Amino acid sequence: MRQGVKFVRTVGTAYGATFGTEITPGPTVQTDQQIEEWLISSGVGTQFHPTGSCAMLPKSQGGVVNAKLQVYGLGTFMRLQRVGVYLLML
Numbered sequence: 001m002r003q004g005v006k007f008v009r010t011v012g013t014a015y016g017a018t019f020g021t022e023i024t025p026g027p028t029v030q031t032d033q034q035i036e037e038w039l040i041s042s043g044v045g046t047q048f049h050p051t052g053s054c055a056m057l058p059k060s061q062g063g064v065v066n067a068k069l070q071v072y073g074l075g076t077f078m079r080l081q082r083v084g085v086y087l088l089m090l
Helices: 002-018 032-041
Strands: none
Touching: 002 032
8 A cells, every 4th residue: 555655646746736736645754654654543445346256257167157147056046237247358
């Protein structure tokens, strides 16, 4: 996450005044230790939400759903309708 703070800062710098002045963590937080202390004290966490975790492949190759979005092992009773499927490009 420390590297993420640094990366976002480089992007902000590249855009100059377009994004305005950094609000948080602010210009006083610069060193790795200061960034880590800010991350811990501010209760920063990720917004990680896994998607695309159901492979559309034959079951024998580790797939979870078929081309009709039917979940293997559940017959026609359950289909995936959202972004939980990814296509594996071979």
